[in-house]
Amino acid sequence: MDEPLDFAQVCKDIEDHLVPYLRLGSGERAMYYHLLRHSRAEGKRVLQISKRVLARNVGTSATTVHGHLRALEQKGCVKIVERNLAGHSIEVLTPAEIPGCVRAGMAAEVVAVEGADCFKNERLRAAILRREQNACFYCLRPMATGAAVFDHVVASAQGGDNTVRNIVACCFECNSRKGEKSAEEFLRELYRASRLSDAELDARLAALETLQGGKAKMENGK
Numbered sequence: 001m002d003e004p005l006d007f008a009q010v011c012k013d014i015e016d017h018l019v020p021y022l023r024l025g026s027g028e029r030a031m032y033y034h035l036l037r038h039s040r041a042e043g044k045r046v047l048q049i050s051k052r053v054l055a056r057n058v059g060t061s062a063t064t065v066h067g068h069l070r071a072l073e074q075k076g077c078v079k080i081v082e083r084n085l086a087g088h089s090i091e092v093l094t095p096a097e098i099p100g101c102v103r104a105g106m107a108a109e110v111v112a113v114e115g116a117d118c119f120k121n122e123r124l125r126a127a128i129l130r131r132e133q134n135a136c137f138y139c140l141r142p143m144a145t146g147a148a149v150f151d152h153v154v155a156s157a158q159g160g161d162n163t164v165r166n167i168v169a170c171c172f173e174c175n176s177r178k179g180e181k182s183a184e185e186f187l188r189e190l191y192r193a194s195r196l197s198d199a200e201l202d203a204r205l206a207a208l209e210t211l212q213g214g215k216a217k218m219e220n221g222k
């Protein structure tokens with residue numbers, strides 16, 4: 001048996017860090033909670049389950065289960081230890097165990113960079129790009145370092161500042177198309193144009209809320 005987990009903290013880490021930063025879609029999130037419930041909440045790291053049972057338990061098809069499981073594995077949330085006739089042996093990691101998901105001492109670092117002006121600090125801009133995992137904050141398109149632009153979530157004209165809570169890295173196209181729209185309005189526009197899936201829209205709206213709530217994962221630009 002493992003040490004008992006502090007589940008209140010685990011839930012906070014999932015919502016504040018894991019979901020926005022690993023860009024978990026709603027289906028992946030549901031499956032992750034289910035797996036966690038039947039492994040770590042029972043004091044075991046590894047859960048043995050078949051895709052058929054998993055599909056039934058989370059109310060979806062085996063094909064969808066396959067896709068979500070693969071995504072969770074690629075994002076480092078689970079490890080498929082073994083596949084056999086009885087099903088999958090799945091090791092389930094908590095957010096704190098996933099490298100880079102929840103950084104120790106992160107809160108202090110956030111405070112240190114909270115008030116700083118991103119446009120005057122190159123290291124902060126590099127840190128923002130890492131926070132966005134080198135993808136456009138809005139449309140999720142991967143970006144080369146030189147291709148990113150920095151966008152005010154709330155425009156300066158509407159009182160938005162230059163701090164890490166209000167600056168995101170995005171692609172040139174999103175930066176120019178967003179204009180004076182609110183970030184939420186623009187994300188919904190991308191969704192209507194089929195540039196974001198349902199799950200991606202949900203994840204971006206959650207990331208936006210996390211960012212503006214000051215809970216976004218930042219490092220001190222070191």
Ligand SMILES: [Zn+2]
Pocket residue numbers: 136137138139140141170171172173174175
């Ligand atoms: Zn974009």
